[in-house]
Amino acid sequence: xxxxxxxxxxxxxxxxxxxxxxxxxxxxxxxxxxxxxxxxxxxxxxxxxxxxxxxxxxxxxxxxxxxxxxxxxxxxxxxxxxxxx
Numbered sequence: 001x002x003x004x005x006x007x008x009x010x011x012x013x014x015x016x017x018x019x020x021x022x023x024x025x026x027x028x029x030x031x032x033x034x035x036x037x038x039x040x041x042x043x044x045x046x047x048x049x050x051x052x053x054x055x056x057x058x059x060x061x062x063x064x065x066x067x068x069x070x071x072x073x074x075x076x077x078x079x080x081x082x083x084x085x
Contacts, residue, residue, distance in 0.1 A: 008061075015057045022050040044082050051075035 008016075026046045033039030055071035058064045 018053045
């Protein structure tokens with residue numbers, strides 16, 4: 001059973017790179033914000049972007065429509081919490 005792996009398009013590669021970079025950025029800002037609670041807004045904004053990128057990757061790359069909806073709902077809930085602060 002020799003299956004050829006599907007080659008990723010440039011958009012899919014950019015999506016995976018963005019997801020990795022936003023995950024690392026959230027970890028760095030979380031570590032950085034230990035003594036500064038004002039930076040939690042930045043963490044929430046990065047989480048919104050990360051959830052939207054994850055929704056894109058789930059829809060385009062992994063073809064998991066249920067997780068796409070979950071990620072969009074999570075991003076919207078975090079957005080509402082940021083806007084109501």
